[in-house]
Amino acid sequence: MDDDTRRLDVPMPDGLVLRRAARDTLRSDLAPLVTAFSDPWTDEEWAARSPAFVVERIVTAFDGEEPVACAGAEGFMLTVPGGEVAAGGLTLVGVLPTHRRRGILRAIIRQQLDAYRARGEAVSILWASEGAIYQRFGYGLATIRSAFEVDRSRVAFLRPADPIGRMRLVTLDEAHRLFPPIYDAVRVVTPGALTRDASMWRLGVLYDSASAAGEAGPKYLAVHETAGVPDGYAIYRVKPGWEPRGPKGALSVREVVGTSPAIESAIWRWVLDIDLVAKVTGDMLPTPPALLLALAEPRRLGVTLSDGLWLRLLDLPAALMARRYAMPGRLVLRVADAFCPWNAGTWSLEVDGPRDGTAWHQARVAPAGTGDVPDLDLDVADLGAAYLGGTRFEDLRAADRVRELVPGAVRRADRMFAADRTPSCSTMF
């Protein structure tokens, strides 16, 4: 490569070179990802979706002229209890099978996390292909994602409910105008939710490709309006199907959002009542999904749980001060962090601040004094898991991850870290 102005001055194993990607070479810069996942983009998908990639944050490792590994990042504001925090979202990670297990990922994650921190991103987040890869780098499980698959004919709600407003199918352009403000109203009160820019909407959430439509049916966009005012929406696909005994369409829900629980529930009832559908599936939902508690026979929903958003603290004091707390109190945390050693040590978290006009208390975080007795002993991944208030310290202790050093400290920590709403993330990146 003659032009090496893109070369990054970071240590790489085996004499490899790490370079920033560029728009004109992007498809080959990301070739390792395509091979690692064995999921090539069609020309149509590439043309439609590649404009969304944040090229200046993508890096590629080269072995000579050959791109052998890549990773990238997107910047988000992540909702936390009582506020939001800048988050670097790690994505597009792939290493060629010929170059695995030589420390390339480790070197790239080092470069990425240092870059996020330098940009002022106090946390990093990601969706994992396999959690084991990222836990070793200090990511903890911050949201638990639920999915369901239900036989529509067997769905019965415990209580009847009259529709609140009405649903209307909309075009892509209309959805692009109507959905983001509705999403944002819910995002700001949902820990774990992420900002979505216009390209995330157009090229991600609302986008429909010929291959996806072929697999799961075309994407439908429907808005819920109460007295003509848009206050909720549904994004779903319907794959038609027939058998000798009748229709067996499959409806898969991408997202249902309502500005109040009642509206969201009304939209779910509408979705579950669409004709010619035998099976309905949903994913990326909070745990438990609200639907589970609405049904007469919850187990028919067939809920499954899996890991949601993984979160890593990059600047521990800044991250802990960016969120607010449900209770005043003090905690002394002894934190281990092998990969980002500036976070390691014993920290004092003191929540006694005013309620800043809301139900939340502010905190001060500083290195603990020499006489301070640690309350909890934990890894940075565990603090990342508990950070949004979804994963409880009590559950981390039961999993042998958090050690309580002062009796009652786990309970105190859970009361302080509690969130109003179940943390959940429905934005895949």
Ligand SMILES: CC(C)(COP(=O)(O)OP(=O)(O)OC[C@H]1O[C@@H](n2cnc3c(N)ncnc32)[C@H](O)[C@@H]1OP(=O)(O)O)[C@@H](O)C(=O)NCCC(=O)NCCS
């Ligand atoms: C997963 C992947 C990125 C790892 O890259 P790599 O360059 O082989 O990883 P490294 O050699 O830097 O390994 C770093 C550490 O993670 C561990 N590790 C790597 N892949 C792992 C996996 N799948 N499961 C558990 N641990 C894993 C290594 O053992 C190593 O541990 P150590 O530092 O304690 O020795 C690569 O195998 C790959 O591209 N896989 C397919 C695509 C994929 O899953 N991408 C992730 C997208 S979310």
